[in-house]
Amino acid sequence: MLNPQHLAIFATIVQAGSISRAAIQLRCGKSVLSRQLARLEQDLGARLIQRSTRRLALTEIGELVLQEARQIGRALDNIEQLADQHQQQVRGVLRVSCSMAGRRRMVPLLAEFTALYPQVKVTLQMEEHLVDLIAEQIDVAIRAAPLADSSLIARKLSDNPSVIVAAPAYLARAGTPQTAHELRAHACLIYANGDYVADQWVFIGADGPYTVPVDGPLRINDGGALVTAAAAGVGILRVPRALAAEEMARGELVPVLAHCPLPPGTPVYAVYPAREFLAMKTSAFVDFLLARIGDQKPSAHT
CATH class of the missing domain: 1.10.10.10 (Winged helix-like DNA-binding domain superfamily/Winged helix DNA-binding domain)
Structure with missing residues:
Protein backbone atom coordinates (compact mmCIF):
# COMPACT_ATOMS: atom_id res chain seq x y z
CA MET A 1 0.00 0.00 0.00
CA GLN A 87 -6.97 20.92 20.46
CA GLN A 88 -7.44 24.71 20.33
CA GLN A 89 -3.70 25.22 20.01
CA VAL A 90 -2.04 28.07 18.10
CA ARG A 91 1.22 26.51 16.99
CA GLY A 92 3.32 25.51 14.01
CA VAL A 93 5.11 27.34 11.19
CA LEU A 94 3.22 30.36 9.82
CA ARG A 95 4.31 31.42 6.33
CA VAL A 96 3.58 35.09 5.60
CA SER A 97 4.14 37.05 2.40
CA CYS A 98 4.26 40.83 2.04
CA SER A 99 5.85 43.46 -0.17
CA MET A 100 9.26 44.92 0.56
CA ALA A 101 7.63 48.21 1.54
CA GLY A 102 5.26 46.44 3.91
CA ARG A 103 8.09 45.07 6.05
CA ARG A 104 8.34 48.31 8.06
CA ARG A 105 4.87 47.73 9.42
CA MET A 106 4.81 43.95 9.33
CA VAL A 107 8.00 43.10 11.23
CA PRO A 108 6.96 44.82 14.50
CA LEU A 109 3.54 43.15 14.22
CA LEU A 110 5.15 39.74 13.75
CA ALA A 111 7.35 40.33 16.78
CA GLU A 112 4.26 41.10 18.85
CA PHE A 113 2.37 38.10 17.45
CA THR A 114 5.15 35.62 18.23
CA ALA A 115 5.38 37.03 21.75
CA LEU A 116 1.64 36.34 22.18
CA TYR A 117 1.93 32.87 20.64
CA PRO A 118 5.39 31.46 21.43
CA GLN A 119 4.57 28.09 19.84
CA VAL A 120 4.33 29.76 16.42
CA LYS A 121 7.40 30.20 14.23
CA VAL A 122 6.98 32.76 11.45
CA THR A 123 8.64 32.63 8.04
CA LEU A 124 8.34 36.04 6.33
CA GLN A 125 8.73 36.10 2.54
CA MET A 126 9.09 39.57 1.02
CA GLU A 127 8.36 39.86 -2.69
CA GLU A 128 7.56 42.64 -5.12
CA HIS A 129 5.58 40.23 -7.32
CA LEU A 130 2.36 38.48 -6.40
CA VAL A 131 3.04 35.00 -5.11
CA ASP A 132 0.95 31.90 -5.75
CA LEU A 133 -0.29 31.13 -2.24
CA ILE A 134 -1.22 27.56 -3.02
CA ALA A 135 1.92 26.59 -4.94
CA GLU A 136 4.28 28.34 -2.51
CA GLN A 137 2.40 27.14 0.59
CA ILE A 138 1.83 30.65 1.95
CA ASP A 139 -0.58 30.82 4.88
CA VAL A 140 -1.31 34.57 4.74
CA ALA A 141 -0.31 37.23 2.20
CA ILE A 142 -0.60 40.96 2.80
CA ARG A 143 -1.66 42.58 -0.45
CA ALA A 144 -2.57 46.06 -1.59
CA ALA A 145 -5.52 44.73 -3.59
CA PRO A 146 -7.60 41.54 -3.71
CA LEU A 147 -7.30 39.18 -6.66
CA ALA A 148 -10.00 37.61 -8.80
CA ASP A 149 -9.30 34.11 -7.49
CA SER A 150 -12.14 32.05 -6.04
CA SER A 151 -9.70 29.83 -4.14
CA LEU A 152 -8.70 32.75 -1.89
CA ILE A 153 -10.34 34.61 0.98
CA ALA A 154 -9.65 38.31 1.61
CA ARG A 155 -10.02 40.27 4.84
CA LYS A 156 -9.74 44.03 4.47
CA LEU A 157 -7.27 45.45 6.97
CA SER A 158 -7.19 49.17 6.13
CA ASP A 159 -7.96 51.74 3.45
CA ASN A 160 -4.27 52.77 3.38
CA PRO A 161 -4.69 56.50 2.55
CA SER A 162 -1.73 58.42 1.16
CA VAL A 163 -0.18 61.62 2.47
CA ILE A 164 2.36 64.11 1.13
CA VAL A 165 5.18 64.76 3.58
CA ALA A 166 8.55 66.43 3.90
CA ALA A 167 11.16 67.02 6.57
CA PRO A 168 11.02 70.40 8.35
CA ALA A 169 14.64 70.96 7.29
CA TYR A 170 13.71 70.59 3.62
CA LEU A 171 10.79 73.00 3.90
CA ALA A 172 12.96 75.53 5.74
CA ARG A 173 15.49 75.32 2.90
CA ALA A 174 13.22 75.10 -0.15
CA GLY A 175 9.96 76.63 1.07
CA THR A 176 6.53 75.07 1.54
CA PRO A 177 4.37 74.61 -1.57
CA GLN A 178 0.93 76.17 -1.23
CA THR A 179 -0.66 74.54 -4.28
CA ALA A 180 -0.19 71.14 -5.87
CA HIS A 181 1.17 72.72 -9.07
CA GLU A 182 4.05 74.26 -7.09
CA LEU A 183 5.42 70.74 -6.66
CA ARG A 184 6.92 71.11 -10.16
CA ALA A 185 9.52 73.46 -8.66
CA HIS A 186 10.42 71.11 -5.79
CA ALA A 187 12.60 68.06 -5.37
CA CYS A 188 10.18 65.16 -5.17
CA LEU A 189 11.02 61.59 -4.21
CA ILE A 190 9.60 59.05 -6.63
CA TYR A 191 8.75 55.38 -6.34
CA ALA A 192 10.00 53.51 -9.42
CA ASN A 193 10.05 49.77 -10.03
CA GLY A 194 10.97 48.55 -13.50
CA ASP A 195 8.74 50.20 -16.07
CA TYR A 196 6.44 51.64 -13.39
CA VAL A 197 7.40 55.17 -12.36
CA ALA A 198 5.08 57.13 -10.01
CA ASP A 199 6.03 60.59 -11.28
CA GLN A 200 2.46 61.73 -11.94
CA TRP A 201 0.76 62.68 -8.66
CA VAL A 202 -3.04 62.81 -8.80
CA PHE A 203 -5.15 65.24 -6.75
CA ILE A 204 -8.90 65.77 -6.46
CA GLY A 205 -10.06 69.27 -7.35
CA ALA A 206 -13.45 70.95 -7.51
CA ASP A 207 -13.82 69.82 -11.13
CA GLY A 208 -12.47 66.32 -10.59
CA PRO A 209 -9.06 64.65 -10.61
CA TYR A 210 -6.02 66.42 -12.02
CA THR A 211 -2.41 65.31 -12.42
CA VAL A 212 0.81 67.09 -11.49
CA PRO A 213 4.07 65.80 -13.03
CA VAL A 214 6.90 65.73 -10.49
CA ASP A 215 10.63 65.09 -10.60
CA GLY A 216 13.52 64.92 -8.19
CA PRO A 217 16.93 63.54 -7.33
CA LEU A 218 15.91 60.04 -6.18
CA ARG A 219 13.90 57.19 -7.65
CA ILE A 220 13.77 54.10 -5.44
CA ASN A 221 11.81 50.84 -5.64
CA ASP A 222 11.33 50.62 -1.86
CA GLY A 223 8.84 52.75 0.09
CA GLY A 224 10.75 52.45 3.35
CA ALA A 225 13.92 53.77 1.72
CA LEU A 226 11.96 56.71 0.29
CA VAL A 227 10.64 57.54 3.77
CA THR A 228 14.21 57.48 5.10
CA ALA A 229 15.32 59.82 2.32
CA ALA A 230 12.44 62.20 2.98
CA ALA A 231 13.22 62.27 6.72
CA ALA A 232 16.83 63.12 5.81
CA GLY A 233 15.56 66.25 4.01
CA VAL A 234 16.15 65.12 0.42
CA GLY A 235 12.71 66.11 -0.86
CA ILE A 236 8.93 65.87 -0.77
CA LEU A 237 7.31 62.43 -0.76
CA ARG A 238 3.88 61.00 -1.44
CA VAL A 239 3.50 57.78 0.52
CA PRO A 240 0.88 55.62 2.28
CA ARG A 241 0.33 57.24 5.67
CA ALA A 242 0.96 53.99 7.55
CA LEU A 243 4.42 53.72 6.03
CA ALA A 244 5.49 57.11 7.39
CA ALA A 245 3.49 57.01 10.66
CA GLU A 246 6.50 56.65 12.96
CA GLU A 247 8.44 59.50 11.34
CA MET A 248 5.37 61.73 11.45
CA ALA A 249 4.77 60.93 15.11
CA ARG A 250 8.37 61.92 15.92
CA GLY A 251 8.10 65.13 13.90
CA GLU A 252 10.75 64.01 11.41
CA LEU A 253 8.16 64.37 8.65
CA VAL A 254 5.27 66.83 8.49
CA PRO A 255 2.22 66.93 6.18
CA VAL A 256 2.44 69.09 3.06
CA LEU A 257 -0.55 70.30 1.00
CA ALA A 258 -2.99 68.81 3.51
CA HIS A 259 -5.68 71.06 2.04
CA CYS A 260 -5.31 69.38 -1.38
CA PRO A 261 -7.35 66.14 -1.35
CA LEU A 262 -5.79 62.94 -2.69
CA PRO A 263 -7.63 59.97 -4.23
CA PRO A 264 -8.57 57.15 -1.85
CA GLY A 265 -5.70 54.82 -1.05
CA THR A 266 -5.50 51.24 -2.26
CA PRO A 267 -6.98 49.00 0.47
CA VAL A 268 -4.73 46.47 2.17
CA TYR A 269 -5.98 42.90 2.56
CA ALA A 270 -4.95 39.78 4.40
CA VAL A 271 -5.36 37.02 1.80
CA TYR A 272 -5.32 33.32 2.55
CA PRO A 273 -6.38 30.09 0.81
CA ALA A 274 -9.99 29.03 1.23
CA ARG A 275 -9.95 25.80 3.23
CA GLU A 276 -12.57 23.72 4.90
CA PHE A 277 -10.46 23.63 8.05
CA LEU A 278 -8.48 26.82 8.67
CA ALA A 279 -5.44 26.28 10.86
CA MET A 280 -5.58 27.93 14.28
CA LYS A 281 -2.28 29.68 13.57
CA THR A 282 -3.78 31.29 10.46
CA SER A 283 -7.08 32.36 12.01
CA ALA A 284 -5.26 33.69 15.09
CA PHE A 285 -2.90 35.74 12.92
CA VAL A 286 -5.69 37.20 10.77
CA ASP A 287 -7.69 38.08 13.89
CA PHE A 288 -4.56 39.67 15.36
CA LEU A 289 -4.06 41.84 12.26
CA LEU A 290 -7.71 42.90 12.29
CA ALA A 291 -7.42 43.89 15.95
CA ARG A 292 -4.30 45.97 15.28
CA ILE A 293 -5.17 47.49 11.92
CA GLY A 294 -8.92 47.30 11.29
CA ASP A 295 -11.90 45.00 11.01
CA GLN A 296 -13.96 44.01 8.01
CA LYS A 297 -16.04 40.97 7.11
CA PRO A 298 -14.38 38.25 4.99
CA SER A 299 -15.11 38.03 1.29
CA ALA A 300 -14.37 35.31 -1.25
CA HIS A 301 -12.63 36.38 -4.47
CA THR A 302 -14.72 35.89 -7.56
Whole structure:
Protein backbone atom coordinates (compact mmCIF):
# COMPACT_ATOMS: atom_id res chain seq x y z
CA MET A 1 0.00 0.00 0.00
CA LEU A 2 1.28 3.47 -0.87
CA ASN A 3 2.32 5.75 1.97
CA PRO A 4 0.31 9.02 1.73
CA GLN A 5 3.14 10.91 3.43
CA HIS A 6 5.53 9.83 0.67
CA LEU A 7 3.13 11.24 -1.93
CA ALA A 8 2.88 14.54 -0.04
CA ILE A 9 6.69 14.70 0.19
CA PHE A 10 6.93 14.05 -3.56
CA ALA A 11 4.64 17.03 -4.20
CA THR A 12 6.74 19.21 -1.88
CA ILE A 13 9.97 18.25 -3.66
CA VAL A 14 8.48 19.21 -7.02
CA GLN A 15 7.12 22.49 -5.67
CA ALA A 16 10.45 23.37 -4.04
CA GLY A 17 12.40 22.53 -7.20
CA SER A 18 15.00 20.39 -5.49
CA ILE A 19 15.40 17.87 -2.71
CA SER A 20 17.74 20.28 -0.90
CA ARG A 21 15.19 23.09 -0.79
CA ALA A 22 12.41 20.67 0.16
CA ALA A 23 14.58 19.38 3.01
CA ILE A 24 15.00 22.93 4.33
CA GLN A 25 11.27 23.55 4.02
CA LEU A 26 10.36 20.29 5.77
CA ARG A 27 13.21 20.57 8.27
CA CYS A 28 14.68 17.17 7.64
CA GLY A 29 17.75 15.67 6.00
CA LYS A 30 18.19 15.37 2.25
CA SER A 31 19.03 11.70 2.58
CA VAL A 32 15.71 11.09 4.36
CA LEU A 33 13.74 12.69 1.51
CA SER A 34 15.78 10.86 -1.12
CA ARG A 35 15.02 7.52 0.52
CA GLN A 36 11.31 8.32 0.82
CA LEU A 37 11.14 9.39 -2.82
CA ALA A 38 12.97 6.23 -3.87
CA ARG A 39 10.58 4.14 -1.78
CA LEU A 40 7.58 5.77 -3.46
CA GLU A 41 9.02 5.05 -6.91
CA GLN A 42 9.74 1.49 -5.84
CA ASP A 43 6.19 1.01 -4.59
CA LEU A 44 4.80 2.41 -7.85
CA GLY A 45 7.29 0.56 -10.02
CA ALA A 46 7.95 3.73 -12.01
CA ARG A 47 10.39 6.63 -11.99
CA LEU A 48 8.63 9.91 -11.17
CA ILE A 49 11.52 12.36 -11.41
CA GLN A 50 14.54 12.45 -13.70
CA ARG A 51 17.34 13.73 -11.50
CA SER A 52 20.33 15.79 -12.65
CA THR A 53 22.86 18.00 -10.91
CA ARG A 54 21.04 21.14 -12.07
CA ARG A 55 17.34 20.44 -11.84
CA LEU A 56 14.52 17.96 -11.43
CA ALA A 57 12.31 16.99 -14.36
CA LEU A 58 9.04 15.10 -14.03
CA THR A 59 8.47 12.02 -16.11
CA GLU A 60 5.17 11.54 -17.89
CA ILE A 61 3.78 9.38 -15.09
CA GLY A 62 5.31 11.79 -12.58
CA GLU A 63 3.12 14.58 -14.00
CA LEU A 64 0.02 12.41 -13.52
CA VAL A 65 0.96 11.28 -10.01
CA LEU A 66 1.74 14.88 -9.00
CA GLN A 67 -1.88 15.97 -9.55
CA GLU A 68 -3.13 13.34 -7.12
CA ALA A 69 -0.22 13.83 -4.71
CA ARG A 70 -1.10 17.51 -4.32
CA GLN A 71 -4.64 16.56 -3.34
CA ILE A 72 -3.29 14.11 -0.78
CA GLY A 73 -0.95 16.79 0.57
CA ARG A 74 -3.87 19.19 1.00
CA ALA A 75 -5.90 16.44 2.68
CA LEU A 76 -3.07 15.79 5.14
CA ASP A 77 -2.85 19.54 5.84
CA ASN A 78 -6.61 19.65 6.47
CA ILE A 79 -6.37 16.71 8.87
CA GLU A 80 -3.54 18.40 10.77
CA GLN A 81 -5.46 21.68 10.88
CA LEU A 82 -8.60 19.89 12.05
CA ALA A 83 -6.58 18.36 14.88
CA ASP A 84 -5.19 21.79 15.75
CA GLN A 85 -8.71 23.22 15.91
CA HIS A 86 -9.87 20.36 18.08
CA GLN A 87 -6.97 20.92 20.46
CA GLN A 88 -7.44 24.71 20.33
CA GLN A 89 -3.70 25.22 20.01
CA VAL A 90 -2.04 28.07 18.10
CA ARG A 91 1.22 26.51 16.99
CA GLY A 92 3.32 25.51 14.01
CA VAL A 93 5.11 27.34 11.19
CA LEU A 94 3.22 30.36 9.82
CA ARG A 95 4.31 31.42 6.33
CA VAL A 96 3.58 35.09 5.60
CA SER A 97 4.14 37.05 2.40
CA CYS A 98 4.26 40.83 2.04
CA SER A 99 5.85 43.46 -0.17
CA MET A 100 9.26 44.92 0.56
CA ALA A 101 7.63 48.21 1.54
CA GLY A 102 5.26 46.44 3.91
CA ARG A 103 8.09 45.07 6.05
CA ARG A 104 8.34 48.31 8.06
CA ARG A 105 4.87 47.73 9.42
CA MET A 106 4.81 43.95 9.33
CA VAL A 107 8.00 43.10 11.23
CA PRO A 108 6.96 44.82 14.50
CA LEU A 109 3.54 43.15 14.22
CA LEU A 110 5.15 39.74 13.75
CA ALA A 111 7.35 40.33 16.78
CA GLU A 112 4.26 41.10 18.85
CA PHE A 113 2.37 38.10 17.45
CA THR A 114 5.15 35.62 18.23
CA ALA A 115 5.38 37.03 21.75
CA LEU A 116 1.64 36.34 22.18
CA TYR A 117 1.93 32.87 20.64
CA PRO A 118 5.39 31.46 21.43
CA GLN A 119 4.57 28.09 19.84
CA VAL A 120 4.33 29.76 16.42
CA LYS A 121 7.40 30.20 14.23
CA VAL A 122 6.98 32.76 11.45
CA THR A 123 8.64 32.63 8.04
CA LEU A 124 8.34 36.04 6.33
CA GLN A 125 8.73 36.10 2.54
CA MET A 126 9.09 39.57 1.02
CA GLU A 127 8.36 39.86 -2.69
CA GLU A 128 7.56 42.64 -5.12
CA HIS A 129 5.58 40.23 -7.32
CA LEU A 130 2.36 38.48 -6.40
CA VAL A 131 3.04 35.00 -5.11
CA ASP A 132 0.95 31.90 -5.75
CA LEU A 133 -0.29 31.13 -2.24
CA ILE A 134 -1.22 27.56 -3.02
CA ALA A 135 1.92 26.59 -4.94
CA GLU A 136 4.28 28.34 -2.51
CA GLN A 137 2.40 27.14 0.59
CA ILE A 138 1.83 30.65 1.95
CA ASP A 139 -0.58 30.82 4.88
CA VAL A 140 -1.31 34.57 4.74
CA ALA A 141 -0.31 37.23 2.20
CA ILE A 142 -0.60 40.96 2.80
CA ARG A 143 -1.66 42.58 -0.45
CA ALA A 144 -2.57 46.06 -1.59
CA ALA A 145 -5.52 44.73 -3.59
CA PRO A 146 -7.60 41.54 -3.71
CA LEU A 147 -7.30 39.18 -6.66
CA ALA A 148 -10.00 37.61 -8.80
CA ASP A 149 -9.30 34.11 -7.49
CA SER A 150 -12.14 32.05 -6.04
CA SER A 151 -9.70 29.83 -4.14
CA LEU A 152 -8.70 32.75 -1.89
CA ILE A 153 -10.34 34.61 0.98
CA ALA A 154 -9.65 38.31 1.61
CA ARG A 155 -10.02 40.27 4.84
CA LYS A 156 -9.74 44.03 4.47
CA LEU A 157 -7.27 45.45 6.97
CA SER A 158 -7.19 49.17 6.13
CA ASP A 159 -7.96 51.74 3.45
CA ASN A 160 -4.27 52.77 3.38
CA PRO A 161 -4.69 56.50 2.55
CA SER A 162 -1.73 58.42 1.16
CA VAL A 163 -0.18 61.62 2.47
CA ILE A 164 2.36 64.11 1.13
CA VAL A 165 5.18 64.76 3.58
CA ALA A 166 8.55 66.43 3.90
CA ALA A 167 11.16 67.02 6.57
CA PRO A 168 11.02 70.40 8.35
CA ALA A 169 14.64 70.96 7.29
CA TYR A 170 13.71 70.59 3.62
CA LEU A 171 10.79 73.00 3.90
CA ALA A 172 12.96 75.53 5.74
CA ARG A 173 15.49 75.32 2.90
CA ALA A 174 13.22 75.10 -0.15
CA GLY A 175 9.96 76.63 1.07
CA THR A 176 6.53 75.07 1.54
CA PRO A 177 4.37 74.61 -1.57
CA GLN A 178 0.93 76.17 -1.23
CA THR A 179 -0.66 74.54 -4.28
CA ALA A 180 -0.19 71.14 -5.87
CA HIS A 181 1.17 72.72 -9.07
CA GLU A 182 4.05 74.26 -7.09
CA LEU A 183 5.42 70.74 -6.66
CA ARG A 184 6.92 71.11 -10.16
CA ALA A 185 9.52 73.46 -8.66
CA HIS A 186 10.42 71.11 -5.79
CA ALA A 187 12.60 68.06 -5.37
CA CYS A 188 10.18 65.16 -5.17
CA LEU A 189 11.02 61.59 -4.21
CA ILE A 190 9.60 59.05 -6.63
CA TYR A 191 8.75 55.38 -6.34
CA ALA A 192 10.00 53.51 -9.42
CA ASN A 193 10.05 49.77 -10.03
CA GLY A 194 10.97 48.55 -13.50
CA ASP A 195 8.74 50.20 -16.07
CA TYR A 196 6.44 51.64 -13.39
CA VAL A 197 7.40 55.17 -12.36
CA ALA A 198 5.08 57.13 -10.01
CA ASP A 199 6.03 60.59 -11.28
CA GLN A 200 2.46 61.73 -11.94
CA TRP A 201 0.76 62.68 -8.66
CA VAL A 202 -3.04 62.81 -8.80
CA PHE A 203 -5.15 65.24 -6.75
CA ILE A 204 -8.90 65.77 -6.46
CA GLY A 205 -10.06 69.27 -7.35
CA ALA A 206 -13.45 70.95 -7.51
CA ASP A 207 -13.82 69.82 -11.13
CA GLY A 208 -12.47 66.32 -10.59
CA PRO A 209 -9.06 64.65 -10.61
CA TYR A 210 -6.02 66.42 -12.02
CA THR A 211 -2.41 65.31 -12.42
CA VAL A 212 0.81 67.09 -11.49
CA PRO A 213 4.07 65.80 -13.03
CA VAL A 214 6.90 65.73 -10.49
CA ASP A 215 10.63 65.09 -10.60
CA GLY A 216 13.52 64.92 -8.19
CA PRO A 217 16.93 63.54 -7.33
CA LEU A 218 15.91 60.04 -6.18
CA ARG A 219 13.90 57.19 -7.65
CA ILE A 220 13.77 54.10 -5.44
CA ASN A 221 11.81 50.84 -5.64
CA ASP A 222 11.33 50.62 -1.86
CA GLY A 223 8.84 52.75 0.09
CA GLY A 224 10.75 52.45 3.35
CA ALA A 225 13.92 53.77 1.72
CA LEU A 226 11.96 56.71 0.29
CA VAL A 227 10.64 57.54 3.77
CA THR A 228 14.21 57.48 5.10
CA ALA A 229 15.32 59.82 2.32
CA ALA A 230 12.44 62.20 2.98
CA ALA A 231 13.22 62.27 6.72
CA ALA A 232 16.83 63.12 5.81
CA GLY A 233 15.56 66.25 4.01
CA VAL A 234 16.15 65.12 0.42
CA GLY A 235 12.71 66.11 -0.86
CA ILE A 236 8.93 65.87 -0.77
CA LEU A 237 7.31 62.43 -0.76
CA ARG A 238 3.88 61.00 -1.44
CA VAL A 239 3.50 57.78 0.52
CA PRO A 240 0.88 55.62 2.28
CA ARG A 241 0.33 57.24 5.67
CA ALA A 242 0.96 53.99 7.55
CA LEU A 243 4.42 53.72 6.03
CA ALA A 244 5.49 57.11 7.39
CA ALA A 245 3.49 57.01 10.66
CA GLU A 246 6.50 56.65 12.96
CA GLU A 247 8.44 59.50 11.34
CA MET A 248 5.37 61.73 11.45
CA ALA A 249 4.77 60.93 15.11
CA ARG A 250 8.37 61.92 15.92
CA GLY A 251 8.10 65.13 13.90
CA GLU A 252 10.75 64.01 11.41
CA LEU A 253 8.16 64.37 8.65
CA VAL A 254 5.27 66.83 8.49
CA PRO A 255 2.22 66.93 6.18
CA VAL A 256 2.44 69.09 3.06
CA LEU A 257 -0.55 70.30 1.00
CA ALA A 258 -2.99 68.81 3.51
CA HIS A 259 -5.68 71.06 2.04
CA CYS A 260 -5.31 69.38 -1.38
CA PRO A 261 -7.35 66.14 -1.35
CA LEU A 262 -5.79 62.94 -2.69
CA PRO A 263 -7.63 59.97 -4.23
CA PRO A 264 -8.57 57.15 -1.85
CA GLY A 265 -5.70 54.82 -1.05
CA THR A 266 -5.50 51.24 -2.26
CA PRO A 267 -6.98 49.00 0.47
CA VAL A 268 -4.73 46.47 2.17
CA TYR A 269 -5.98 42.90 2.56
CA ALA A 270 -4.95 39.78 4.40
CA VAL A 271 -5.36 37.02 1.80
CA TYR A 272 -5.32 33.32 2.55
CA PRO A 273 -6.38 30.09 0.81
CA ALA A 274 -9.99 29.03 1.23
CA ARG A 275 -9.95 25.80 3.23
CA GLU A 276 -12.57 23.72 4.90
CA PHE A 277 -10.46 23.63 8.05
CA LEU A 278 -8.48 26.82 8.67
CA ALA A 279 -5.44 26.28 10.86
CA MET A 280 -5.58 27.93 14.28
CA LYS A 281 -2.28 29.68 13.57
CA THR A 282 -3.78 31.29 10.46
CA SER A 283 -7.08 32.36 12.01
CA ALA A 284 -5.26 33.69 15.09
CA PHE A 285 -2.90 35.74 12.92
CA VAL A 286 -5.69 37.20 10.77
CA ASP A 287 -7.69 38.08 13.89
CA PHE A 288 -4.56 39.67 15.36
CA LEU A 289 -4.06 41.84 12.26
CA LEU A 290 -7.71 42.90 12.29
CA ALA A 291 -7.42 43.89 15.95
CA ARG A 292 -4.30 45.97 15.28
CA ILE A 293 -5.17 47.49 11.92
CA GLY A 294 -8.92 47.30 11.29
CA ASP A 295 -11.90 45.00 11.01
CA GLN A 296 -13.96 44.01 8.01
CA LYS A 297 -16.04 40.97 7.11
CA PRO A 298 -14.38 38.25 4.99
CA SER A 299 -15.11 38.03 1.29
CA ALA A 300 -14.37 35.31 -1.25
CA HIS A 301 -12.63 36.38 -4.47
CA THR A 302 -14.72 35.89 -7.56
